[in-house]
Structure formats: structure tokens, C-alpha cells
Amino acid sequence: MTQSQLLQFVNCSILRNHEIIREDIWVRDGKIVNPEKMFFDEKISADVQIDCKGALISPGFIELQINGGFGVDFSCDFEDVEEGLRVVAKGILAHGVTSFCPTVVTSPAHVYNKGFDSVLETYGSLDNVRIVTVAPELEKAPEVIEKFVERGITVSLGHSMASLGEGEAAVKHGASFITHLFNAMLPFHHRDPGLVGLLASDAVPDDHVVYFGIISDGIHTHPAALRIAHRTHPKGLVLVTDAISALGLEEGMHQLGQLSVEVKAGCAYIAGTDTLCGSIATMSECVKFFKEATSCSIVEALEAATLHPAKALGIHQTKGSLHFGADADFIFLGKDMDLWSTWISGECVYQAKGKTEAACFCKVKRK
Known part of the structure; x- marks a missing residue:
């Protein structure tokens, strides 16, 4: 045709x-x-x-956080970037993903203290960057967030020890996403709920949706936590896998860069240990698990992997809907x-x- x-x-x-x-x-x-x-x-x-x-x-599903797959690590495999992207793009078709953001683990912490000019030096022109995670408690965070937003880049908050107040300040400067909710952030506390509190913050304007990624693989986020997030802020929920290079590999031992990994029973472990080394969940699995765990409708489950991520990136006019x-x-x-x-x-x-x-x-x- x-x-x-x-x-x-x-x-x-x-x-x-x-x-x-x-x-x-x-x-x-x-x-x-x-x-x-x-x-x-x-x-x-x-x-x-x-x-x-x-x-x-x-x-088609839209994946906003995938670190690699099928033996490819976006943070390490720079010898043939195009080939690595092709391998992953082809592999995730079997899981319904038609668009994705290759995710790169970035620089040491001291880089972020130097302000936006150093970010430009690190990443170049930023022409191909669509979403960036920032820890909002860092001194230069407000300035950096504003500069990213001016360039049409979605700013996500995560890998952070931030208080709710620091998260709310970041949202006022333009942040609109939270990186894998509950993971790599302070746990919820009733006196200061941290970034999790943004889901119910009265400091967030009604016309400003804070979206949040969540890994619904049954391992990284407890089903009860999925239900809490969904019932608190359903229109902001975005399913992500945060998958690593072991995604799609057969069970057994694999050498991924400098790391020996064992894939068994649907999980990836550091070889010889019971320590998880990252997600190998697929988006189709996450959608199904999310629906089962939350008892949400088919529409809600599908939109969490389609319309919501498209809206989070501002591409919903052409992606994420029919x-x-x-x-x-x-x-x-x-x-x-x-x-x-x-x-x-x-x-x-x-x-x-x-x-x-x-x-x-x-x-x-x-x-």
C-alpha cells in the first residue's frame, strides 16, 4: 500500500x-x-x-523514560547511536510502543551546581532534548528550569531530596512532571510529603497539570501505592517502564558494559545477588498491571500510556490520540x-x- x-x-x-x-x-x-x-x-x-x-x-503507547533495551544502553553505547536507537525502536514495537524518549543518565552532581551554561556545555545545543529531570532543591534549579522551559523542554522533578515547598517553587518556575513517583525521592511523610505532595498541592494552579511518571511493574511500586496515586491525581498519571538494557533479553547471564546481569523470573539482578539492577518491564505489561491493580477502566489504563504522556510533552495534537x-x-x-x-x-x-x-x-x- x-x-x-x-x-x-x-x-x-x-x-x-x-x-x-x-x-x-x-x-x-x-x-x-x-x-x-x-x-x-x-x-x-x-x-x-x-x-x-x-x-x-x-x-500507540508513548514511552517517556527508557534507558535502553535489547542489550543497548543509551548512556554508554555511543559508538553507533543510530543503530542502538534502531534496535530499541524495533524491539519495543512488540509491546505497542510507537514513540519514545531515549533516556540518558547524565552527569555527576557538581555539574548541576554550575548553572545553565554548564548544562549547555554538557548537552550541546539541546535541540534533541525533550524532557530533563532536575532536583529542585539545588541552588541554581529555578534558573535552569526557566531556561529549559523557554526552549520548549519539559522539566521533570526527581532524583531528589526536595521538600514539598521546594517542589511547589519549581512548579511556579515551569516544572510540570515528576520522575518515577515514589522512586529516588524522599518517602512520603505526613508533615512534609515531599514531591509526592504535588499530586494534591493547593499551590499548583488549576490550569497547570503536574504529570508524574510511575512504574507499574509490580516490583518498583506497590499496588497500593499505584491506587493512591491514581485516586489522588488520575489525570496526571503517566505510565513509564524506566527499562534498562536488559529489557528483551533471554533469561540467563548477560554482560552489559561493565556489569554482569542475571535475568530470571521477569527481573534483572546483579549477577550472583538478589539485588535488582533496574526494570525490564514492557509498556504493555505495565498497562495491564496498572489496570488490574487499580481496577480502573480500559480507557484510563490506555490513556495513561498514550494521551497523558503526549500532553506532558505538549505533542497531543499529533500523538497519543485518534x-x-x-x-x-x-x-x-x-x-x-x-x-x-x-x-x-x-x-x-x-x-x-x-x-x-x-x-x-x-x-x-x-x-
């Missing part, structure tokens, strides 16, 4: 406008289009109809949200093995 063809996806339900409805999706030139304009303005019909076999079509004009990046889901296939720009880029009902190109009509 060519990009200029008008595609009609039939026999499906779709997630649109916060609800699941029975409706077709129309795609042309990699975008979701309004069929009324096709009928009444252009007076044309579909070039190809694709029978979705009753699938639920959701926007609105007219959005990129045609979506996934087919079956019963129990099992992934059937992954599509980017209206092209099938992954099909689950053994899912004959999920045939990517089941053409039932050609114009």
Missing part, C-alpha cells in the same frame, strides 16, 4: 474522546482523516478496506488487551505471532 492511498479500517472499536466507540478509522498520508471530507468534498471512497476482526484500536489530523500511530488489541499488531503512519510494523485474527493486511475491498 502506498502512503497516498485512502485506507478504511473496519470492524473495530476505537478509543476516541475518552471513550470506546464502534467506528471506522480512515487514514491517508500517514494521518487520521475525517471521512466526511472524503465523502462530501472529494467525493471518493476508500482505496483499501482493512478488516480489523473486532480489534480495539488504541493510540483525533482527525493526528499521526496514524496505533495498535490493535484483543481480549484482555493482548497486543495483536502495531502500526506507524498507517503501516503495519509489527504483528504478534500466532495471531491469525490480527492479519495486518486483510484487504476486503479495493477501489
